[in-house]
Amino acid sequence: MTMRREMNPHGCAAQIQPTHQSFEMSRSGGEKQGKLDFDESRIDSGIDSYKSISREQDGSSDRSEDKEKPCVADERLDSAYVSSSLTVDSLGDFIEQCSISECESATDCEYTEEEVNFLTTVTEDGDTILHLAIIHEEEHFARQLIDLFPPELMDIQNNLYQTPLHLATYLNQPPIVKGLVEKRVSLELQDQEGNTPLHVACEHGFWDCANEMIHNASPSNLVNVLEAQNWRGLTCLHVATLRKHHRLLRLLMKNGVDLNIQEGTSGKTALHMAVELHDAQAVNMLLNKGANVDAAMFNGCTALHLAVGRQDATIANLLCQAGADKMIRNMEDETALDLADGNDDILALFPFDDIQIMGRTVMSFS
Known part of the structure; x- marks a missing residue:
């Protein structure tokens, strides 16, 4: 959909309806061909080339290094921003020229083909200018x-x-x-590992x-997100449990996740996962919220x-x-009692019926 923006005499966007002419986003990275081999140390987009762009700043250019975020210093972030014609200065000019203050929302504004191309231009790694602004922590630019x-452009996925x-x-x-x-x-789009953004938050404890x-x-969208499985078959609840993020577990439970x-x-x-991790706190939380204590795995x-096995x-x-x-x-036709054989500490937890012969108790376990 090509969106056209007409300018009023004061240089602000007049309200125009988008045309039905389609536009294509150029992607030098080529068509995506299914899932690629994933390297967990990779995040898409171009930090080195982006930082080389000069930009006047009102305040200090130093940014605090002590934020609680995953370290991205050694990660692949984008190698191709230099190939784009986008610059911070041109972005600033564009934002100033196309002031959103004259529009109630982005859908009320209309953009020229050049402006649409500007917003949808991607690097060879598939990143838009919004991807890059977020990666390089340009919060002011990102918010603008x-x-x-337009909402549909904010769901563009990069090559990862x-x-x-x-x-x-x-x-x-x-x-x-x-x-x-x-x-x-x-909230439902999945990255190369099959993770939704909520999976990512649960993975890192954010x-x-x-x-x-x-x-x-x-509510309907949230149900789909909470039930979504990544390519390893894990939901957000499973990820939070495996990472022992108890505060996130409570948040998910409070909002109706299927335990x-x-x-x-x-x-x-x-x-099962909390038991395998010997995480008594998570086990207690799950049981108190109504998790099925007798739920069985595929192997029973x-x-x-x-x-008991552990x-x-x-x-x-x-x-x-x-x-x-x-x-x-x-x-394997084994009960938990069978597995406890020889472990007196665990056997002591299991109640046994008294042994009776002809109605008389000959051995009591009470």
Whole structure:
């Protein structure tokens, strides 16, 4: 959709409806051909070349280095910004010329073909100017671009399938996340690992970013996001459990996450994962919120099977107090009681019936 912007005599955008002529985004990186081999140390976009662009600043150019964000110094960020005609100065001129103050929203403004091309130009790594502004922590520019961008352009994915929301979340930028979510960008788009932006927040423990996404999402959209699995079969709940981010677990539970959803490879629930990690706090949280204590994996193992097999008497006790069935058999035809054979600490947790002969108790276990 080519959007045209007519200028009034004062140089501000007059209200014009977008035409139906389609525009194409040039991508020198070529068409995406399915999932690529993923390198977890990679984030798309061009830090070195971008930093070489001169820009006048009103304040100090030094930025605090002590933000709690993933270290990106050694990560691949973009190699091709120098190939783009975009510059910080031209961006500033464009923002000044196309002041959003004259429009109620980005959809009320109309842009010339040149301006549309400017907003949608991508580097060879697939990044738009909004991707780059977020990566290089140019929050002021990013917020102005969010105001300028039509909503559909803010869901453009780069060559690693990252949207601006993925990057703002990865770099722990809650104000940018808030601005994007309020513009109704998609929360369901998945990056090259199959992660949604909420997966990213749960992976790194970024509660503020997760909170902005959850509280600004529609109920139906939130259900889809909470149930989405990445390519490893993990939902956001599974990721938060595996990373032991208990505050995020509470946030997800408070907002209706399905505690019994199974991951896609072995059928583990979050409770199984917490048991495997010997995370008694997470086990207690999940049980108190109503997680199914007898949920079985694809191989038939319950959480109690795992706790007994790992000789974790503390967690086995929590599960027994929650009413775990000791006699459920897995696909190996083993009960938790079978696995506890020889472990007196765990056997002591299991109640046994008194042995009676002809109605008389000959051995009591009470």
